Amino acid sequence: MLGYIVPSYGKLSASDLGRYRRFYCEGCHRLREGYGLASTVLVSFDMTFAHIALAAVAGERLEKAAERRAPLCVFGRCAQDSEISERVAACTVLSAKWELEDDRVDGWSVKSGLASVALGRAIERAERAHGDLDEAIGRGFAALRSMEAEGRADAVAMGRAFGRPMAEALAGSEGSPAARLLEGMSAAVYVLDAIDDLEDDFASGAYNPYLEASGAFANKRAYVERNARELAADVREAMDAARSAYLEVRGAAGDSAGILDNIIYLGMRDSAKRVLSGERVSAGDLRTLLCRRDRVPPPR
Numbered sequence: 614m615l616g617y618i619v620p621s622y623g624k625l626s627a628s629d630l631g632r633y634r635r636f637y638c639e640g641c642h643r644l645r646e647g648y649g650l651a652s653t654v655l656v657s658f659d660m661t662f663a664h665i666a667l668a669a670v671a672g673e674r675l676e677k678a679a680e681r682r683a684p685l686c687v688f689g690r691c692a693q694d695s696e697i698s699e700r701v702a703a704c705t706v707l708s709a710k711w712e713l714e715d716d717r718v719d720g721w722s723v724k725s726g727l728a729s730v731a732l733g734r735a736i737e738r739a740e741r742a743h744g745d746l747d748e749a750i751g752r753g754f755a756a757l758r759s760m761e762a763e764g765r766a767d768a769v770a771m772g773r774a775f776g777r778p779m780a781e782a783l784a785g786s787e788g789s790p791a792a793r794l795l796e797g798m799s800a801a802v803y804v805l806d807a808i809d810d811l812e813d814d815f816a817s818g819a820y821n822p823y824l825e826a827s828g829a830f831a832n833k834r835a836y837v838e839r840n841a842r843e844l845a846a847d848v849r850e851a852m853d854a855a856r857s858a859y860l861e862v863r864g865a866a867g868d869s870a871g872i873l874d875n876i877i878y879l880g881m882r883d884s885a886k887r888v889l890s891g892e893r894v895s896a897g898d899l900r901t902l903l904c905r906r907d908r909v910p911p912p913r
Contacts, residue, residue: 616658617802617894620872621879629871635675636668636872637661642691643702648735655705655732659802662876663783663795664701669869670784670791670862671697703743704750704783710736711754718758749782766826769850772803790861797855801881804847805888811836834891841889848885852877 620633641656668675673695691698713729740747756774765771776799777792784792807814807821811833814821823840824830837844859877866873887894 617805617881617884617888618659618662618798618876619880619884620875621883624879625875626871629875632675632868633661633665633872636665638686639675639691639698640664640702640705641686643698644705644735646691647699647702648706648738651731652702652706652735655709657705659798660701660705660708662798662873663704664698665869665872666794666862667697667701667783667791668695669866669873672865672867673697674868700743700746700783703739704746704779706732706735706739707743707747707750708779710739710747711750715754715758746779746782749778752778761820764825766822768804768807768822769800769847771822772800772851773797775803776800790858793858794855794862797851797853797858798881801848801851801855801885804844804851805884805894808833808837808844808888809894837889837891844889845885848889852881852885 620630622630625633637656637658640661641653644652644656675693709728709732713732717729753775756778757771760771760774773796776796780795780799781787781789781792783795786792807823810819811821811823811830813819815824815830823836823844827836827840830836856877859873863870863873884894
C-alpha cells in the first residue's frame with residue numbers, strides 16, 4: 614500500500630495495527646454503504662488519517678465490526694454510524710469530484726472522463742447531503758487555481774491555502790488545533806506530491822510550483838539533488854506546523870495516540886525520505902491512477 618500519510622507498519626504494535634486496519638476498512642465500508650460500490654476505489658490514507666484524528670479529538674472509539682461472510686471484504690458492514698465517519702466519506706467523494714474537475718480544466722483525460730461517469734451518482738449524493746463540504750473543497754481548489762494564475766512558487770503556502778477550507782469544514786471550526794493539524798498534513802502532502810510529480814508535470818505541462826521556480830529542468834533526480842536543502846526545508850515547515858497542532862490534541866487521542874504518533878513522527882518522515890531520494894511514492898494511489906496520467910497538455 615503506497616501513499617504519503619501512512620504508518621511505519623513495522624513499528625506499530627499489533628493492537629495499533631489492528632486498530633488502523635479497522636479505521637481503513639471502516640472508510641471503505643462507509644463509502645460503499647453511502648455512495649455505492651464504485652466509490653470504494655477512493656478509500657485513501659489521507660482520509661483514514663483524518664478519520665482517526667477527528668474521532669480521537671471527539672472521543673469516539675471504533676469498535677470491531679461484526680463478522681460477515683462475503684465474497685469480498687468491501688461488502689463488510691460498518692462498525693458504527695457516526696457523523697465523523699460519514700463526513701469523512703463524503704469528503705473523500707467530493708475531493709475526487711474536484712480533482713476530476715481540476716483535471717478537466719487542465720486538459721482532456723480518458724481516465725478522468727471514465728471516472729467521472731463511474732462516480733457520477735456518488736458525487737450527486739455527496740453534493741446533496743454535504744453541501745458545506747462541497748463548497749469548502751471547491752474554495753480550496755479555487756484558491757490554488759488563483760495562486761497558480763499568479764505564478765506563485767511557494768509550495769507550502771499553496772498547500773495550506775488548498776487544504777485550509779476542507780480542514781476547517783471537517784474539524785467544524787476555524788483555527789482549532791484539529792483544523793491546523795489537518796491543514797499542516799495537507800500542506801505536507803501537497804509539497805511531497807509536487808516533488809513526486811515533477812517529471813509528469815513537466816511532460817504534461819501541468820502547473821507545479823517547483824517547476825515554476827526553476828530554470829532548466831532535466832529530470833526529477835537531478836532537480837532533487839540540486840535543491841535538496843530547500844525541498845527538505847519545505848517539508849519540515851509543513852510538518853512542524855502539523856506536529857505543533859497535534860501536540861495540542863494528543864492528550865485527547867486515547868487509544869489512537871500510538872497510531873497518530875507513528876504516522877506523524879515516523880510514517881511521514883519515511884515518506885519524505887523516499888520522495889527526497891527520488892523514489893516514486895504516489896503511483897499506487899488508486900485515486901491518482903484515475904487522473905492525470907494521460908492528460909492532453911493544455912494549450913500554451
